[in-house]
Amino acid sequence: MLRKGAWAEMFSTVMVIVVLGFMFFSFELHRTSSKEIALVAVMSAVAAIGRVAFAALPNVQATTFIVMVSGYVMGPSAGFMVGAAAALVSNFFMGQGPWTPWQMLAWGLSGASAGLIKKLFPSISRAGMIIFCFLWGYFFGWIMNLWYWSAFIRPLNINSFIAACISSIWLDSFHAAGNAVLYFCFGQGFIKILGRFYRRLKVTVR
Amino acid sequence: MLEELFYQEKELFLQKLHPAAAMLHICTLLVLSLIFTNPLYLVGIFLCTGLSVYALEGLQTWKLFIKGGLLMTVPIMIINPLVSRAGATILWHGPRLPVFGKITVSLEAVFYGAVMSMRLLDVISIFCLYNIMVHPDKALNILERFAFKSALVLSLATRMFPAMIRHLENIKQVQVVRGVDFSTGSFRQKLDKYTNLIYILLLSSLEDSMEMAEAMQARAFGSGRRMCYVRDVFKPEDFICAASSMTALFVGALGAVKGYGVMNFYPYLGSVYSMGDIYLLAFMLAMLSVPTLLSWGWHRCRYFR
Numbered sequence: 001m002l003r004k005g006a007w008a009e010m011f012s013t014v015m016v017i018v019v020l021g022f023m024f025f026s027f028e029l030h031r032t033s034s035k036e037i038a039l040v041a042v043m044s045a046v047a048a049i050g051r052v053a054f055a056a057l058p059n060v061q062a063t064t065f066i067v068m069v070s071g072y073v074m075g076p077s078a079g080f081m082v083g084a085a086a087a088l089v090s091n092f093f094m095g096q097g098p099w100t101p102w103q104m105l106a107w108g109l110s111g112a113s114a115g116l117i118k119k120l121f122p123s124i125s126r127a128g129m130i131i132f133c134f135l136w137g138y139f140f141g142w143i144m145n146l147w148y149w150s151a152f153i154r155p156l157n158i159n160s161f162i163a164a165c166i167s168s169i170w171l172d173s174f175h176a177a178g179n180a181v182l183y184f185c186f187g188q189g190f191i192k193i194l195g196r197f198y199r200r201l202k203v204t205v206r
Numbered sequence: 207m208l209e210e211l212f213y214q215e216k217e218l219f220l221q222k223l224h225p226a227a228a229m230l231h232i233c234t235l236l237v238l239s240l241i242f243t244n245p246l247y248l249v250g251i252f253l254c255t256g257l258s259v260y261a262l263e264g265l266q267t268w269k270l271f272i273k274g275g276l277l278m279t280v281p282i283m284i285i286n287p288l289v290s291r292a293g294a295t296i297l298w299h300g301p302r303l304p305v306f307g308k309i310t311v312s313l314e315a316v317f318y319g320a321v322m323s324m325r326l327l328d329v330i331s332i333f334c335l336y337n338i339m340v341h342p343d344k345a346l347n348i349l350e351r352f353a354f355k356s357a358l359v360l361s362l363a364t365r366m367f368p369a370m371i372r373h374l375e376n377i378k379q380v381q382v383v384r385g386v387d388f389s390t391g392s393f394r395q396k397l398d399k400y401t402n403l404i405y406i407l408l409l410s411s412l413e414d415s416m417e418m419a420e421a422m423q424a425r426a427f428g429s430g431r432r433m434c435y436v437r438d439v440f441k442p443e444d445f446i447c448a449a450s451s452m453t454a455l456f457v458g459a460l461g462a463v464k465g466y467g468v469m470n471f472y473p474y475l476g477s478v479y480s481m482g483d484i485y486l487l488a489f490m491l492a493m494l495s496v497p498t499l500l501s502w503g504w505h506r507c508r509y510f511r
Contacts (some may be wrong), residue, residue, distance in 0.1 A: 010240065024356045032355055034427045035419035041362035042415035046408055048363065049370050054400055057393070062404060081359060089363040092342045095211040095271060097333045151240070151329075152282045152322040153289070159306055160289040167281040186401050190408070197412045 012150040016101045023080045023108060030077055035201045040078050043070045043194070044085035047107075051090045059171045060178030063090070064110055064140060068133055068179075069190045071111035072118050073198050079111030098147060106143040110136045126188065133183040137176025141168050210267045213341050219443075219501035220262050225344040227444040227451075231497055232336050234451040238458045238490070239328040242467040246479055248324045250487050254494045255331040261501040264338035268331065275330035279323035286319035287311045292472035318471045344438070354432070362418070370407065377406050443500055450496035457493070461486045 043066065050062030063086055071079020087103035117124060117132060124132075142165060149164045150156065165172075215221065220228070239251050259268045293312025300309030342364055350357035378388070381403070388399055461467055466486045470476030 024353050028353050028355050033419070034422040035416065037355060037359055038362065038415040038419035038422065039412070041359045042366065042411045042418075044359065044363040045366035045370050046404070046411055048367055049374060049407065050404065052371060052374075057396065057400075060397075062401075066404075081356065085356075085360050085363050088360060089367050092364055093212050093367060095274075095333070096337050097271075098329045100333075148278075148281075152326055153285055154318060154322075155290060155292070157289075160285065162305055163285045163289050164281070167285060181397065182401065185397070186405070189405070193408060193412070197415075200416070 012146065013101065016105050016147075020084060020101060020104055020108070023077075023084065023112070027077050027081050033201065036074075036078070039197065039201065040070075040074070040081050041085070043074075043082045044089060047082055047086035048090035048093075050086075051094065054178075057178065059174040060182075061137075061140075061175055062178075062182060063087075063107060064136055064175065064179050065133060065182040065187070066190070067107050067111040068114040068136065068183075069187065069194060071114035072129070073191055073194045074115070076112040076115030076119070079113075079115040080108040081111075083107030083109070083111035098151070099144065102144055102147045106140045109143070110140060126184075129187060130180050130183050133179040133187075134176045137174075137179045138172050140175060141165070141172030144168075210270060211337060213338060215341070216263060218262055219504040220258065220339050220497060221341070223339075223447055223497070224438050224440050224444040225340055225348055226438075226440070227448040228340050229345070229348070230448050231451045231494075232332060232339070234455040234458075235332045235335070235494065236329065237455060238494075239325060239332065241458065241462045243321060243325075243471075244467045244469045244478065244483065245321050245324060246483065247467045247487055247490075248321065248328055250491050251494070252324070252328050252331060254491050254498075255328065255335055257495060257498045258335050258501075259331065259338065261498045262335070262338045264334065267338055268334050271330050271334040272327065275327050278330075279326055282323050282326060283316075283319045286322060287315040290315035290318065290472075294473035314471050314473065314475055317475055321469070321471075347438075366411075370411065373410070374403060374407055377403055443504075446500065447497045450493045454490045454493035457486065458490050461490075 047063045047066040047070070050066050054060045054062045067079065067083040067086060070082040074082070084104040084107065087107045088100060091097070091100045091103070113136070114132070117129075121128070145161070145164045145168055149161050153160045153164060223231075235251060235255060239248065242248060242251075256268070259265060288309055288311070289306065290312065291310065293310075293314030295313040296310050297313055297316065298311040300311065302308045343361065346357050346361050346364070349360070381399070382388070386399055388396070391399070458467070466480075466483050469478065
């Protein structure tokens, strides 16, 4: 029989692909205009550029911040698409790897969760969003640790997962701090600009 | 450096394969590298992938991937011995740590960490092969059949990415001409400078998105059934490559179920090879090398074309 570990790796990767497939399918079911598609594509490309533009700063991922702002303004489904597309597209140029589906999931979920936060707490304060962005720096790192942990570390238990998280904690902390600083400095401005363009999609003249 | 990581059209045999055949070959390599734990199998898959990379003239790109991969193997080599308690040959008794308890490092766990590092290099090499073998558009064409809107978003974003990088460079040059020095200043100042770049890029890109949407509507986007202008043809060489990959996958999976290619690490290291292992590995590698052999023949023998 195949060893248990092989099933764990396959199962975790298959689960990620199933979740991605489900989210893409839900985007397909939405009635989407050409303007919305173009806007999602542009925000994905801008978020992907965020990886390149901030490459000089250690693990400051402007992508997470841009994806979360997109999700906050355009809603969970579009937010997920922006995050997933940003990961896939940027990796076409920076190298696809086993990390790609997990990055798609992590950035997709960050965008979707920002959209959900807006729906659940419409009047969420700036401080609340800063904390949320900060936490996503760690959530992103933990999701990325999952593929690494499930494929290459044995035994699969909470201790080994904590060890994997400890090994990446300084990178995750830079990511979290970068998200918080970016939102603190530029979050409101980005939301204002993107919100104005998003409203332009919805305006109809009778 | 980024250019080397992106697909470059070189008119090579392996790049001309049907995307489905190419993806099948890559998926077979990937699944086999995840199924097997025997280091001989993992080294074999690594060499086989390396041969394909060589046939695709991608050794420079492979070097970049391997450099990154070697960095990622460090935590694997450290964490596995620290958290595993199953090994019987203890090399070192360490202190007691709060979450992990008493640390013991065993020979078996160190060996397991090394084998898993080899597997990581396999997986990274296979993705390197994917990067230089399959054009992103061809990969997205496969997705287009199932999820048209998602594929369109991805295609548009893929098209825009290099254009935006050039646009970003232009904005940066303008800023430099105006006296902004991106290499100096504190973290906050650097952040400020770089985010200004993104601000300008965001505004101009959002304006462009409106024009793009109007161009899509002008070309009757969403008005009815879509037509497909280009279809990839499944040629005999695609069939041979797909069949050899399927055979390798089937035989490999069957072998793994029968216990070949799977090494026991705990409590004591098991045997690395048996004659059955050698036969299975040789057959599998021969099947996996078929696309590379065809590529060699295609470039050197006119009867292959």
